[in-house]
Each structure stands twice: as structure tokens, then as C-alpha cells.
Amino acid sequence: MGDHLFEFLLRQGDNTLILSHRISEWCGHAPIIEEDIALANIALDLLGQTQMWLGLAAEVEGAGRSADDLAMLRDAWDFRNSILVERPNGDFGQTMMRQFLFDAYHVELLNRLVSSADERIAAIAAKSLKEVEYHVERSASIVIALGDGSEESHARMQAALDDQWTFAGELFETDAGDHALNDAGIAPLPSELRAGFNARATAVLGDATLIIPETTFAHSGGRSGKRHSEHLGHLLTQMQWLQRAYPGATW
Amino acid sequence: MYAQMVKSENTDNGPELDAFQVRIDAGEKIEPKDWMPAGYRKTLIRQISQHAHSEIVGQLPEGNWITRAPTLERKAILLAKVQDEAGHGLYLYCAAETLGVSRDELTEMLLDGRMKYSSIFNYPTLTWADIGAIGWLVDGAAIMNQVPLQRTSYGPYARAMVRICKEESFHQRQGYDIMMKMAQGSDAQKRMAQDALNRYWYPSLMMFGPSDKESVHSAQSMKWRIKINSNDELRQKFVDQTVPQAEYLGLTVPDDNLRLNPETGHYEFSEPDWSEFFEVLNGNGPCNKERLEARNKAWDDGQWVRDGMMAHARKKAARAAASQVAAE
Numbered sequence: 284m285g286d287h288l289f290e291f292l293l294r295q296g297d298n299t300l301i302l303s304h305r306i307s308e309w310c311g312h313a314p315i316i317e318e319d320i321a322l323a324n325i326a327l328d329l330l331g332q333t334q335m336w337l338g339l340a341a342e343v344e345g346a347g348r349s350a351d352d353l354a355m356l357r358d359a360w361d362f363r364n365s366i367l368v369e370r371p372n373g374d375f376g377q378t379m380m381r382q383f384l385f386d387a388y389h390v391e392l393l394n395r396l397v398s399s400a401d402e403r404i405a406a407i408a409a410k411s412l413k414e415v416e417y418h419v420e421r422s423a424s425i426v427i428a429l430g431d432g433s434e435e436s437h438a439r440m441q442a443a444l445d446d447q448w449t450f451a452g453e454l455f456e457t458d459a460g461d462h463a464l465n466d467a468g469i470a471p472l473p474s475e476l477r478a479g480f481n482a483r484a485t486a487v488l489g490d491a492t493l494i495i496p497e498t499t500f501a502h503s504g505g506r507s508g509k510r511h512s513e514h515l516g517h518l519l520t521q522m523q524w525l526q527r528a529y530p531g532a533t534w
Numbered sequence: 535m536y537a538q539m540v541k542s543e544n545t546d547n548g549p550e551l552d553a554f555q556v557r558i559d560a561g562e563k564i565e566p567k568d569w570m571p572a573g574y575r576k577t578l579i580r581q582i583s584q585h586a587h588s589e590i591v592g593q594l595p596e597g598n599w600i601t602r603a604p605t606l607e608r609k610a611i612l613l614a615k616v617q618d619e620a621g622h623g624l625y626l627y628c629a630a631e632t633l634g635v636s637r638d639e640l641t642e643m644l645l646d647g648r649m650k651y652s653s654i655f656n657y658p659t660l661t662w663a664d665i666g667a668i669g670w671l672v673d674g675a676a677i678m679n680q681v682p683l684q685r686t687s688y689g690p691y692a693r694a695m696v697r698i699c700k701e702e703s704f705h706q707r708q709g710y711d712i713m714m715k716m717a718q719g720s721d722a723q724k725r726m727a728q729d730a731l732n733r734y735w736y737p738s739l740m741m742f743g744p745s746d747k748e749s750v751h752s753a754q755s756m757k758w759r760i761k762i763n764s765n766d767e768l769r770q771k772f773v774d775q776t777v778p779q780a781e782y783l784g785l786t787v788p789d790d791n792l793r794l795n796p797e798t799g800h801y802e803f804s805e806p807d808w809s810e811f812f813e814v815l816n817g818n819g820p821c822n823k824e825r826l827e828a829r830n831k832a833w834d835d836g837q838w839v840r841d842g843m844m845a846h847a848r849k850k851a852a853r854a855a856a857s858q859v860a861a862e
């Protein structure tokens with residue numbers, strides 16, 4: 284169980300860490316100042332969640348590592364985030380589409396985790412849920428606005444959806460570890476979250492006048508750590524650089 | 535400062551102007567709907583927008599290190615700081631808008647080079663210590679100027695300054711804290727900290743602008759209370775405050791002429807290279823091109839987003855109007 288729990292916590296913390304990192308790349312470059320501020324807010328929320336998830340992961344592991352060690356000193360194959368969140372930002376539409384797909388999954392997950400049998404997990408979920416309810420409301424409204432907006436914004440949002448849709452499926456991938464945690468009442472099966480996700484996605488993307496691709500194909504390899512995309516290595520090269528270049532220094 | 539070498543314009547005269555000056559001298563706040571001389575309005579627009587532009591462009595040098603911050607906590611602090619600066623830009627654009635200009639107009643004037651931003655943001659951030667040095671020195675210098683501006687005569691500007699100053703002092707403490715960690719750290723970290731001070735010391739002194747003892751513009755702005763202290767006064771105050779802080783860190787201010795004058799109680803120090811300052815203002819600073827290119831790219835790339843949002847808002851309004859008609 285310990286290994287499964289550790290793996291589960293890494294999956295949570297790595298998703299929020301890597302997505303936060305990607306969003307933070309927008310800082311100073313967003314289409315309007317209000318969006319710049321809002322994106323920074325979301326990046327900050329996700330970073331705070333990362334500190335909680337990876338903090339607990341480190342505690343559960345009991346090997347003397349800290350949340351920072353887990354973030355800064357693991358190599359790509361030890362990361363357990365879904366490939367969706369490591370994908371490059373693309374244009375603002377792609378960033379917001381990725382955000383909406385992740386938020387729509389995230390809010391379903393947290394809604395279930397608040398009643399986890401593990402109180403520490405329930406507490407983190409409760410704190411995160413308040414933030415993520417706002418995230419999904421916001422990303423949904425932007426996806427709707429831009430999908431419904433001008434001819435160009437509509438075309439860009441449809442392209443973003445076509446591009447990202449096959450990366451959303453991995454969020455619901457379910458393995459033996461998930462079953463073990465589900466049996467212990469700690470976490471839901473990711474596959475159980477799909478229906479809620481689909482309902483929200485169908486409603487929002489419908490309001491956005493966008494068409495969900497028909498394919499049922501889903502990329503995978505991130506949450507198992509088996510095969511991340513090439514992008515993760517470059518992201519880590521930046522994120523971990525100071526810690527790698529000056530081992531043992533305190534900052 | 536964030537607003538450097540702002541030219542003031544005095545175009546009006548007559549009884550209204552006299553009454554206006556009486557209000558200023560009595561310490562009254564001028565509000566957007568009040569009568570004000572055209573020159574006062576014009577000068578304020580220039581000064582407030584230059585300040586706003588500086589906050590926005592100022593996101594870039596520090597944003598440069600968000601993805602490379604050394605710890606999760608440092609990353610969060612830096613991200614929050616850069617976000618604050620965007621917020622400052624926003625309040626200041628709002629303050630400028632009360633004077634009858636739009637944010638879009640001002641943005642375009644920044645992007646095509648008609649309006650300036652502070653010289654300091656044209657310097658590169660090369661190591662993590664630069665993030666410390668900017669918080670400590672640049673936010674520190676900004677506070678010197680902005681604290682008195684909380685008492686400036688124009689109400690919306692003064693109120694924006696009150697909000698901004700609170701956050702700037704946080705930024706300064708956080709910057710100093712980064713420097714402290716590095717100054718107490720490994721040899722490489724100490725070297726980084728010293729190097730950052732070496733590179734940022736004179737550009738920070740330049741932030742206050744050249745001496746304006748003789749400047750008619752400054753005299754006019756001071757009469758209107760949109761400038762409270764002379765550039766030299768503020769620079770002296772900054773040096774007096776900062777040198778002991780550098781000593782406490784065990785760092786050396788890169789100035790062989792620096793000494794405390796026991797009679798005046800003030801530090802004597804070398805002037806920065808003003809020819810470099812003017813080169814930076816004229817577009818020849820180390821990062822002028824990158825900074826303006828980055829802002830232009832953000833604006834141009836964002837055009838379809840802003841257009842799309844507007845189109846959606848129009849459609850929504852039209853749908854609401856149609857359903858209203860249907861209901862009636």
C-alpha cells in the first residue's frame with residue numbers, strides 16, 4: 284500500500300507542479316494584463332497544491348527527502364504527471380483548452396478525494412477544491428468565449444481541442460495501484476471520473492460551438508512514467524537547473 | 535525613477551490657475567472631475583503612464599527567472615511578486631485613465647516607443663542573485679520615490695501609491711532575504727551576490743534620474759506636488775539606507791570613493807555614468823530591444839484573443855436583447 288500511496292501522491296503533485304510551471308511561462312506575456320494576473324494566480328494555486336502533495340509524498344516515503352527534493356532532483360522517468368500537462372503552451376487558446384480539460388478532470392477528482400479515508404488527503408483535497416472550482420469556472424468561460432467569439436478564435440479553439448483531446452484520456456487511466464487505493468477507500472478509480480468529466484466537457488464545448496473529436500484513442504505513458512514526451516526533459520532542465528548546478532546549496 | 539525626466543508643461547494662466555494653486559498649497563487632493571490646468575493633466579498622464587509602463591515591462595527581467603527559481607517556495611514568492619507588479623501596472627493605468635486617456639492608447643505609445651519606461655528594466659537578469667538584487671535595490675529605490683508620492687496632489691495617483699507602497703516594501707524585504715541567503719551561502723553563491731550588486735548598483739542610482747536642481751520642469755512639478763523631492767535628495771537617501779545593508783551582507787559597494795562624511799552624516803559617493811543612462815533612454819541599453827519586442831509580441835499574439843472576447847461579448851449582448859424582445 285505504501286508504494287501505491289506514494290505513487291498516487293506523486294501523480295497529484297507532479298500534475299500540479301508541471302502544469303503550474305507551464306502556466307508560469309506566460310508571466311509577462313499574456314494577451315491582456317488581467318489575464319496575466321489571472322494566469323499567475325492559477326499557477327500559484329497549483330504550486331501551493333504541489334507543496335502539499337509532494338510534502339505528503341515525501342512524508343509517506345520516509346526516506347528523508349523533502350517536497351523540494353522530489354521536485355528538483357528526480358529525473359524525467361520518475362515523474363508521474365500526465366503528458367497533457369507537460370505539453371508546451373502553444374497559443375493562448377491551446378493553453379486555455381489544456382487548462383479546461385485538466386480542470387474538468389481535477390474538479391471531479393477533488394470532489395471525491397474530500398471524503399478520502401486518509402484524512403491528510405481529504406484535507407489537501409478540501410483546500411484545493413475551493414481553488415479548482417474557480418479554475419474550472421474560469422477556463423470554461425474563456426473556452427466558451429473564444430470558441431463562440433470570432434471566426435479566427437473559433438478556428439483556433441477547435442484546433443486546440445483537436446490537438447489536446449487525445450491527451451485527456453490518460454487522466455482516467457486506471458491501474459492496479461488505483462484499485463488498491465480504491466479498495467482502501469483512499470481514492471476513487473480514475474475511470475469513475477470520466478462520466479462527470481464528459482458531462483461537463485460536452486456542455487462547455489457545446490456552448491463554445493466546438494466539436495469533440497470522435498476518436499477514442501488516448502496517449503499514455505506519463506502517469507505510469509513509462510514514456511513521457513520529449514518536452515518534459517526540457518522543462519526539467521530549466522526547473523532543476525540551479526539545484527543541479529550547485530548541489531547542496533541553500534537558497 | 536519609474537518615471538524619469540518627465541517634462542512638465544505649464545500652459546495656462548489666469549484666476550482659475552491661481553485658485554488651483556491655492557488648493558494644492560492647502561494640501562487638497564485634486565479629483566478627476568475638478569478643474570485642472572491642461573499642463574498639469576498632460577504632465578500627470580506622462581508621469582503616471584511611464585510609471586505604469588515600468589511596472590509592466592518590469593515583469594520581464596524578473597519573469598526571466600520564474601521557471602528557474604531554486605525552490606518551490608522561492609518560485610511562489612517570485613511569481614507572486616511579478617504578479618503584484620502587473621497589478622501595479624493595472625492600478626496605474628486606471629489612474630491615468632481618469633485623466634481622459636485610454637489604456638489601449640497608452641499601450642500603443644509604449645509599444646511604438648513614443649512613451650518610455652524606467653531605464654532599470656533594460657538591464658539583464660543573469661543569475662538568481664539578480665532577483666535578490668532587484669528586490670533589494672530596485673524595489674528599494676522605487677519605495678524612496680513612491681512613499682512621498684502617497685501625498686501627491688492628484689487623488690487617484692496618491693491612492694494608487696498607497697496600495698502599491700505596501701507591496702513594494704514586501705518585495706524589498708524578500709529581495710534582501712534572497713541576498714542574505716546567498717551572502718551566507720557557498721563561495722559560488724557569495725560570488726553571485728557580489729556580482730549582482732556590482733552590476734545593479736549604478737543602474738539603481740540612475741533610477742532617480744540626473745540631478746534636477748536647475749530643472750524648470752522639476753520646479754513646476756514640485757509646485758504642483760506631483761514631484762515631492764529632488765532627484766539628488768532621493769538618491770542620497772537611497773545610498774544612506776543601502777550602504778549599511780550591503781555591509782551587513784558582507785558585500786562591497788562597487789565605489790572606491792564611497793565614504794561616510796562624519797560631519798553631514800551622509801555618504802559621499804560616485805555619480806553613475808550618465809552617458810550610459812542617456813544611451814539606455816535612447817534605446818541602447820543591454821535589453822531595450824528584447825523588452826520592447828517581448829511586449830510587442832505579447833500584444834500582437836494576443837490580438838485574436840481580445841478580438842474573440844469582444845466578438846463573444848457582442849453576440850451575448852445581442853442574444854440577451856433578442857430574448858428580451860421575445861419575452862415582451
Ligand SMILES: [Fe+2]
Nearest residue numbers: 589618619622
Ligand atoms: Fe511595482
Ligand SMILES: [Fe+2]
Nearest residue numbers: 619673702705
Ligand atoms: Fe515591486
